[in-house]
Amino acid sequence: QVSLRESGPALVKPTQTLTLTCTFSGFSLTTSRMCVSWIRQPPGKALEWLARIDWDGDTYYSTSLRTRLSISRDTSKNQVVLTMTNMDPVDTATYYCARTKFVSGSTYSDYWGQGTLVTVSS
Amino acid sequence: QSVLTQPPSVSAAPGQKVSISCSGSSSNIGNSYVSWYQQLPGTAPKLLIYDNNERPSGIPDRFSGSKSGTSATLGITGLQTGDEADYYCGTWDSSLSAVVFGGGTKLTVL
Numbered sequence: 412q413v414s415l416r417e418s419g420p421a422l423v424k425p426t427q428t429l430t431l432t433c434t435f436s437g438f439s440l441t442t443s444r445m446c447v448s449w450i451r452q453p454p455g456k457a458l459e460w461l462a463r464i465d466w467d468g469d470t471y472y473s474t475s476l477r478t479r480l481s482i483s484r485d486t487s488k489n490q491v492v493l494t495m496t497n498m499d500p501v502d503t504a505t506y507y508c509a510r511t512k513f514v515s516g517s518t519y520s521d522y523w524g525q526g527t528l529v530t531v532s533s
Numbered sequence: 534q535s536v537l538t539q540p541p542s543v544s545a546a547p548g549q550k551v552s553i554s555c556s557g558s559s560s561n562i563g564n565s566y567v568s569w570y571q572q573l574p575g576t577a578p579k580l581l582i583y584d585n586n587e588r589p590s591g592i593p594d595r596f597s598g599s600k601s602g603t604s605a606t607l608g609i610t611g612l613q614t615g616d617e618a619d620y621y622c623g624t625w626d627s628s629l630s631a632v633v634f635g636g637g638t639k640l641t642v643l
Contacts, residue, residue: 448632450578450634457535457621457634457635457636457637458570458572458578458621458623458634458637459634460623460631460632460633460634463632471630471631472631473631474629474631507577507578509578513625516564516565516566516625517565517566517583517584517625518565518566518568518623518624518625518632519566519568519580519583519584519623520568520570520578520580520623521580521583521589522580523577523578523579524577525577526577
């Protein structure tokens with residue numbers, strides 16, 4: 412069955428770089444239409460989409476965070492890594508990775524990890 | 534400020550029906566499929582509806598989705614207390630080349 416798990420530091424200091432890893436099983440990121448997305452949710456606030464990497468290696472980023480984000484994959488390890496530079500307290504949030512399906516005009520995330528809370532504080 | 538607009542909250546009595554709207558534009562809902570997610574307190578979001586009106590396996594037919602022009606609607610019938618959650622719409626925005634979400638709607642079953 413499909414499962415995803417986020418891992419990374421629970422606490423980072425302002426200006427530091429955050430690196431999160433999504434380890435997944437039950438699907439291959441090289442299969443057509445398969446993607447992995449990162450979404451975050453500040454405490455008490457709405458979902459915010461961050462980035463996606465597709466089966467063909469294409470990447471997409473939130474326009475507001477594009478300059479700070481990088482998403483990559485290791486298909487041999489079934490892992491997707493998100494890095495976010497220059498962390499700020501407003502980046503405190505639960506970060507989710509999710510299996511996402513995409514074909515022209517249709518995108519949806521059908522399996523989500525449990526999320527990992529990242530707090531930015533000195 | 535979310536790209537997609539949802540009402541902050543809706544409420545209804547057990548057994549009743551409720552609709553949650555999601556308004557966008559021609560660059561997102563107008564030319565892409567809409568998905569809906571349910572987030573129970575303290576848990577990760579769960580896919581409820583994809584491609585405007587399709588339900589994943591295991592989602593009861595009490596949940597339905599529709600789309601017209603640049604707006605979409607999630608309908609829930611036979612409300613149960615267990616349906617109390619936050620609901621989010623999402624879609625692809627072709628101008629942004631990014632996924633956009635609504636601000637979320639908190640459903641209270643009175």
